Every structure is written in structure tokens, then in C-alpha cells.
Amino acid sequence: MTAPKRDELRSLGERLDAAEERNRAGQAAPAPGSMAIAFRFTTEMVSALVVGGGIGYGIDWAFARWTSVHTRPWGMIAMFVLGAAAGMLNVIRAAKEINAEIAAKKDGD
């Protein structure tokens, strides 16, 4: 068996590097799909509105049931607005989490 020439060795090294590069590009973890992110934000926002409105409705119902104070519909309106605020808070937090996730994946490479 003859010793391989230097040129051959170098070209082998280059090809190995290229293959590694290609592999790394394929392995770079895909960012969560846009659909998944959009869906995440929608559920966070909508569920906050539903919970806020629901709590407000409950407050109005409780006041009507056990006291003579007539709060309907103000409890629901107030809690709905707070629910909207909570929904935005949720969305901002979700965005932060997703950003951190993407950053962590980039560091990992």
C-alpha cells in the first residue's frame, strides 16, 4: 500500500470539512414554526379574555345572589378589561420564552 499523496489528503480534509458544514446546517434546530407561534399567542390571549370575562360574570352573579347591590354588568366589563391586560402579559411572556428557546438552541450549536 503506497502512502497517499499530500494533495489527496488535503482534498479529503476539505471534503470532510464541507460535509461537516452541511451536516451542521441541517442540524441547526428549526425555530418553532410560525403557525405554532401564532397559535400559541392566540390561545394565550383568548383564554385570558375568557377567564377574565368569566370571573367578572361570577362576581356579578354572586353580588346579585347574596347582596342587593346591583353590579351587573360592571363586574364583567372591569374583569374583561383586566383579562385583556392579562392576555397581553401572557403573550409577552410567551414571546420571551420562545426567544430564550431560540437563543439557547443557537448557543448549543
Added chain:
Amino acid sequence: MEQFAVRPLVPLHIGGYDVSFTNQALWMCIVVGAVTLFMALATNRRSVVPGRMQSMAEISYEFVANMIGTTSGEDGMIFFPFVFTLFMFILLSNFLGLIPGSFTVTSQICVTFGLAAFIIAMVIVTGFIKHGIGFLMLFVPKAPWYILPLLVPIEFISFMTRPISLSVRLFANMLAGHTLLKVFAAFVILLGGAGGVLSALSIAPFALIVAITALELLVAALQAYVFAILTCIYLNEALHLHEHH
């Protein structure tokens, strides 16, 4: 739609409650059986150089262990058995649901909400055990005192939305995916029966079904992952309160 209907297989009524054994219960048993069988077979040999099955089991183990490690650190590992079970259950439910003629357990809001409610209950119990009444500081962000009356209700509502957003996300993804497949399958049959050139066109929705099935495989895995990682994040908050940022 027929594929989402819950039908009793063994009618059973106890004390006025309908506790029949339904197709849903059957498929949950099948999923649990499949996970158990898979793990039992995979860890049967326990060779140093793992075979295919053992590699799959090891990959899923390390995947969940890393997930807990990165979100809540070492002391989160006490939740490993729970999160691993949850992840495998949802993953297998989603995958088995893609088999034509099967039943998708996670496309039922009662199942996903049951899981989510249990997780939130666990978060609350863990938080109170770990921090006592101080767990309620979770609702008090760092802010000037005069805006706290506004912020505390917002934080409270934000916390209350978790079981809902968690369960609705999984349920809606599964429901939407299966509905989409069904709609395109109906197109194939309608076009195929129309005769002439239209029959030939039915190949287009059929190709789409193949593509969507591949997409659904991705969604099935992704949603199991999202559910599990959010569980980790919530448990981390119960363990460490505000320190995580």
C-alpha cells in the same frame, strides 16, 4: 363528526352516574399499554451498545431529562417520572390517533383539560409545600405599591388562564388536523365520483392528504413537546417563584 364521537362500549351506571367504558377509555388503555410495552421491550436487554428500540427509549429519556434540566435545574428532577409519563402518553396518543380508524384521545377537551387541571393542581400543591403562604407572592410582581391593586388581579387572571390555554392548544391542534384530513378526504371522493376530467383532478387533494399527514406527524410531536415543556416551566415557577429570569 363520526371520528370524534364518544360511544359507550360497556354500559355501566353507578349511583345515577354514567361511568360506561367508552371507546375513549379503551384507546387510553391502548396508549398506556403501548407506552408500557415499548419501554419494557426497550429496556429488556439493557446492552451497553443499544439496539434500535433501546436507542429510542434512551433518546426519549434524555430528551425529557434535558428539558427538565434546562427549565428547572437539578431539583426539578423529582418531577421527571411525572413529566416523562405525561410526554409519552400525549406523544403516543397523538401518533396512534393518526392511524386511520383509530380514536384520538387528545382531540377530546375533557382529556386535555383533565391533564392540565391536574398539572395546575400539582403546581399549587408543590408551591404551598415548598414556600408555604409565601407562594402567594407569585401574584405580586416587583412594582411600586400604588399599581399593585391593578397588577395583582392581572397576575391572578394570567395564572388562571394556564389550564385553559394549555388544554385548548393541544385539543384544538388535534381537532383541526384531523378535520383538515377529513375535509380533503371528502374532496377526493366527491371529485372521484364526479366523472370525466374531474375524476382525474381528484389526485390533487389526495397528494395534499399525503403532505398534511406528514405535517400532522410533526404537529403530534411538537404539541407533546410544548405540553411537556410548559408543564416544566410552570413547575419551575412553583419551585423557584420569581428567580427564573
